[in-house]
Amino acid sequence: MLRKEQNDLVTQTGPGTPMGQLFRCYWLPALMADELPENECPPVRLKILSERLLAFRDTDGRYGLIDEFCAHRGVSLWFGRNEEHGLRCPYHGWKYDVNGQCVDVPSEPVESGFCSKVKLKSYPLVKRGPVLWTYMGPPDKQPPLPEWEFAIVPPEQTFLSKRFQESNWLQAMEGGIDSSHVSFLHRGDLHSDPLFKGAKGNEYNLADMKPYFEVVEQPGGLYIGARRNAENGNYYWRITPWVMPTFTMIPPRADHPIHGHFWIPIDDEHCWAWTYDFHPTRALAKREVDAMKDGAGVHCKYVPGTFRPIANKDNDYLMDRAAQKAGRTFSGVAGFASQDASLQESMGPICDRTKENLVSTDNGIIMARHRLMRAAKALVDKGTIPPGVDPEHHKVRSASVVLPPDQAFKDAAKEALTSRPGVAHATV
Amino acid sequence: MQTESARMTTAEEARYRINYPNSSPRAVKVVALDIPSEAVVKRVAQGSWQRATFFTAPKFEGAPKSGDRSSMRAWLSDLAGRTKDLIDEIATADLIVMVASAGTNADAASVIAEACNARKVMTTALIIGSAAKSDDELSKTLASLRPNASMLVIASNDDYIEEMLVALRA
Numbered sequence: 283m284l285r286k287e288q289n290d291l292v293t294q295t296g297p298g299t300p301m302g303q304l305f306r307c308y309w310l311p312a313l314m315a316d317e318l319p320e321n322e323c324p325p326v327r328l329k330i331l332s333e334r335l336l337a338f339r340d341t342d343g344r345y346g347l348i349d350e351f352c353a354h355r356g357v358s359l360w361f362g363r364n365e366e367h368g369l370r371c372p373y374h375g376w377k378y379d380v381n382g383q384c385v386d387v388p389s390e391p392v393e394s395g396f397c398s399k400v401k402l403k404s405y406p407l408v409k410r411g412p413v414l415w416t417y418m419g420p421p422d423k424q425p426p427l428p429e430w431e432f433a434i435v436p437p438e439q440t441f442l443s444k445r446f447q448e449s450n451w452l453q454a455m456e457g458g459i460d461s462s463h464v465s466f467l468h469r470g471d472l473h474s475d476p477l478f479k480g481a482k483g484n485e486y487n488l489a490d491m492k493p494y495f496e497v498v499e500q501p502g503g504l505y506i507g508a509r510r511n512a513e514n515g516n517y518y519w520r521i522t523p524w525v526m527p528t529f530t531m532i533p534p535r536a537d538h539p540i541h542g543h544f545w546i547p548i549d550d551e552h553c554w555a556w557t558y559d560f561h562p563t564r565a566l567a568k569r570e571v572d573a574m575k576d577g578a579g580v581h582c583k584y585v586p587g588t589f590r591p592i593a594n595k596d597n598d599y600l601m602d603r604a605a606q607k608a609g610r611t612f613s614g615v616a617g618f619a620s621q622d623a624s625l626q627e628s629m630g631p632i633c634d635r636t637k638e639n640l641v642s643t644d645n646g647i648i649m650a651r652h653r654l655m656r657a658a659k660a661l662v663d664k665g666t667i668p669p670g671v672d673p674e675h676h677k678v679r680s681a682s683v684v685l686p687p688d689q690a691f692k693d694a695a696k697e698a699l700t701s702r703p704g705v706a707h708a709t710v
Numbered sequence: 711m712q713t714e715s716a717r718m719t720t721a722e723e724a725r726y727r728i729n730y731p732n733s734s735p736r737a738v739k740v741v742a743l744d745i746p747s748e749a750v751v752k753r754v755a756q757g758s759w760q761r762a763t764f765f766t767a768p769k770f771e772g773a774p775k776s777g778d779r780s781s782m783r784a785w786l787s788d789l790a791g792r793t794k795d796l797i798d799e800i801a802t803a804d805l806i807v808m809v810a811s812a813g814t815n816a817d818a819a820s821v822i823a824e825a826c827n828a829r830k831v832m833t834t835a836l837i838i839g840s841a842a843k844s845d846d847e848l849s850k851t852l853a854s855l856r857p858n859a860s861m862l863v864i865a866s867n868d869d870y871i872e873e874m875l876v877a878l879r880a
Contacts, residue, residue, distance in 0.1 A: 595715040642834040648877040
């Protein structure tokens with residue numbers, strides 16, 4: 283459980299909040315790069331960390347992320363014209379460049395210099411891999427660009443999607459570091475999903491419903507190891523890295539691509555569940571990409587024209603009691619992503635953690651909250667840069683390995699837990 | 711018509727979640743396994759806890775061998791120095807938290823775990839002080855704790871113990 287003031291601290295990420303300050307230390311995924319596919323394409327509205335923003339790509343291909351609303355009369359610039367190196371408000375023609383600088387106010391004489399006195403709030407927007415990243419903190423504290431492996435492998439080795447989740451970011455993220463739910467909620471899909479099936483690790487997963495856990499702090503966050511019995515007295519380990527504040531990577535299965543998530547707050551009651559899949563050494567096969575686009579693995583199918591899952595709370599997540607009864611799904615909801623979203627959204631827009639009853643196997647969650655609160659306090663009180671900002675902290679991998687019983691996973695799997703360009707991942 | 715899933719997940723509807731104590735306090739027993747962790751556990755014990763109690767395993771060098779039930783009878787001490795029967799303490803526990811310092815051999819864990827297994831009581835082990843120890847020293851402690859705890863945490867800060875106990879409603 284958390285006390286109410288602790289729950290408020292970790293769930294509120296708007297401007298001026300301690301956790302909001304923490305999030306504003308990092309490069310965060312803002313848009314998929316193909317949402318702004320060409321120069322002078324339509325702008326895109328987005329909200330992130332409770333700030334309404336507008337992204338656009340100008341005549342020269344420069345990306346901009348600015349306050350959504352015109353400084354003149356407050357209309358949304360989404361209606362604007364993306365033309366000649368800037369975005370022009372359709373109401374009275376005020377025009378802004380990618381830095382939010384007003385560059386034209388038609389009603390005022392150019393000589394007056396009035397437009398130079400008008401500037402919208404703006405944030406950098408940078409393409410790296412398939413993502414447009416933004417940094418929303420103080421400009422003088424802007425860190426180097428992120429080094430997440432999925433974003434720096436060749437484009438044919440990576441796939442990205444995002445889905446709209448109608449809950450606070452933290453209850454979504456906590457699902458990502460809660461390894462013990464896989465054997466229940468997702469058990470029906472381990473043998474059937476094209477991006478999971480066929481792995482020896484699935485057998486270990488399903489044969490041992492009471493894994494042992496080890497939680498180890500690492501510079502950027504945590505490693506959470508789930509240990510199950512393997513043959514000859516050895517252990518099957520699934521090791522999940524969590525890098526602050528919100529990155530996780532799911533341990534791989536066989537030669538399937540590796541997948542993982544970011545959970546980025548839209549506001550305190552909604553978040554983006556970003557989902558990547560990548561393979562360190564080969565291009566993704568067409569059948570894999572087709573499966574991902576079709577919502578397999580940890581991706582999902584969308585309501586057409588949106589990033590909202592087709593199974594959502596307005597249709598009771600397409601609950602199928604017959605499939606539940608027959609054991610094809612454990613919860614009656616199909617697909618990993620919708621299974622997670624349905625339960626996490628059912629907690630309410632902001633989970634009330636004063637009522638929860640954690641058990642000792644929830645120590646990964648307890649430790650993650652502890653690290654978040656500690657880092658937020660150190661940032662606010664002393665200006666300490668939090669873990670996970672340094673790009674060296676991004677060079678992590680998940681791993682699934684079989685180890686002798688006397689070996690510590692963090693030592694035995696040290697290399698496997700570090701991203702190594704061009705080197706295959708450790709997987710069972 | 712709005713689905714019930716859509717309605718029940720609104721902030722407005724959250725007001726109608728029934729407000730009552732949905733669990734009884736759990737009896738959590740925290741045992742320091744070595745001299746350095748004893749000081750930490752004594753500090754933690756100063757906090758305000760519902761049903762957490764704190765012990766030390768005083769005979770660190772002469773810990774009873776596994777299966778030696780006669781030795782277990784007078785093996786734990788509470789923080790006032792009174793001898794406590796290990797079996798009795800575990801019989802009234804919901805969770806045993808063992809605290810060990812990195813670099814120690816944590817031999818006592820096997821005896822505690824054996825008693826917990828017999829009573830089907832969950833065990834959690836916390837290793838503290840790892841930042842100041844080598845990987846080899848840490849591995850030694852890990853090796854002795856791993857078979858004896860269903861959850862093992864290597865914490866860089868001692869204050870994690872309090873955080874964990876609060877989270878577990880101890």
